[in-house]
Amino acid sequence: MIQGPEPEATRRKAGATESSRANRRWWDRNADDYQREHGGFLGDAGFVWGPEGLDEAAAGLLGPVAGLAGKAVLEIGSGAAQCSRWLAARGARPVALDLSLRQLQHARRIDGQARESGSDRESGSAGRGGAAGPALVQADAGHLPFADASFDLACSAYGALPFVADTARVHREVARVLRPGGRWVFSVTHPVRWAFPDEPGEEGLTASASYFDRTPYVEQDARGLAVYVEHHRTLGDRVREITAAGLRLVDLVEPEWPAWNTQEWGGWSPLRGRLLPGTAIFCCVRD
Numbered sequence: 001m002i003q004g005p006e007p008e009a010t011r012r013k014a015g016a017t018e019s020s021r022a023n024r025r026w027w028d029r030n031a032d033d034y035q036r037e038h039g040g041f042l043g044d045a046g047f048v049w050g051p052e053g054l055d056e057a058a059a060g061l062l063g064p065v066a067g068l069a070g071k072a073v074l075e076i077g078s079g080a081a082q083c084s085r086w087l088a089a090r091g092a093r094p095v096a097l098d099l100s101l102r103q104l105q106h107a108r109r110i111d112g113q114a115r116e117s118g119s120d121r122e123s124g125s126a127g128r129g130g131a132a133g134p135a136l137v138q139a140d141a142g143h144l145p146f147a148d149a150s151f152d153l154a155c156s157a158y159g160a161l162p163f164v165a166d167t168a169r170v171h172r173e174v175a176r177v178l179r180p181g182g183r184w185v186f187s188v189t190h191p192v193r194w195a196f197p198d199e200p201g202e203e204g205l206t207a208s209a210s211y212f213d214r215t216p217y218v219e220q221d222a223r224g225l226a227v228y229v230e231h232h233r234t235l236g237d238r239v240r241e242i243t244a245a246g247l248r249l250v251d252l253v254e255p256e257w258p259a260w261n262t263q264e265w266g267g268w269s270p271l272r273g274r275l276l277p278g279t280a281i282f283c284c285v286r287d
């Protein structure tokens with residue numbers, strides 16, 4: 001295969017359409033590598049909130065496990081739907097939504113393997129989220145194709161929000177599709193990381209950019225077309241977007257790097273994790 005030149009990394013404006021198009025293609029191209037590299041850490045039916053390895057079974061951020069049975073759950077930016085499979089195994093009825101067709105094809109692959117090995121039945125999953133796997137939907141997080149008040153819970157482990165230009169819109173969409181009292185829990189790169197190079201080693205320990213600079217990180221091709229985009233919000237921005245959407249922030253979890261985790265994940269490493277927060281998990285409720 002003929003490879004093109006390496007994309008150029010820059011900081012410039014990138015709107016909703018350009019970001020969505022670039023990231024859909026990027027995730028389609030990179031889904032195989034992502035699942036090969038991180039699938040083992042995530043577990044086919046695991047619920048991990050981020051590279052620190054914080055597990056929903058231990059964290060309980062979605063509420064007591066016993067309360068998940070029968071709940072309609074929307075997972076946003078699901079990738080291969082590992083979290084949805086964990087939820088299904090606890091009796092929930094998850095819908096896994098992602099922008100990337102290739103990521104969702106990996107979800108189907110894992111579901112097919114589980115069916116062949118019978119592990120979906122052994123793990124106790126049943127119904128819509130069980131033998132058939134979670135329902136899968138290809139859509140943009142900014143345009144949720146669901147009726148108002150159709151979910152009891154919404155969650156996202158690093159899905160969509162770091163990549164979306166109009167994150168306020170995503171929160172409004174989630175508030176719209178949640179029933180009153182429903183929780184919205186999502187993890188993103190901790191905003192503090194924006195000021196540091198995305199490197200796991202010593203070079204990632206020296207601030208080199210402004211935490212306050214919201215200019216997107218863009219990788220672009222030789223014609224100047226974005227091929228990958230990340231958007232930054234400060235902690236205050238996130239809180240204001242959440243509350244403006246009619247949601248109430250009830251907790252902000254900053255997982256510490258545990259001693260057992262010796263694995264690097266891109267710029268997340270034990271070295272940096274001991275000194276700096278790497279993930280922020282926002283727990284919100286729709287009143």
Ligand SMILES: C[S@@+](CC[C@H](N)C(=O)[O-])C[C@H]1O[C@@H](n2cnc3c(N)ncnc32)[C@H](O)[C@@H]1O
Pocket residue numbers: 020023024027042076077078079080097098099100103139140141142156157158159160161163164
């Ligand atoms: C870092 S991965 C996380 C996937 C999964 N939650 C996990 O923990 O492995 C980010 C996911 O967000 C998806 N994504 C990016 N932009 C999106 C958007 N605008 N709407 C929906 N999903 C999006 C990507 O396709 C990708 O699968």
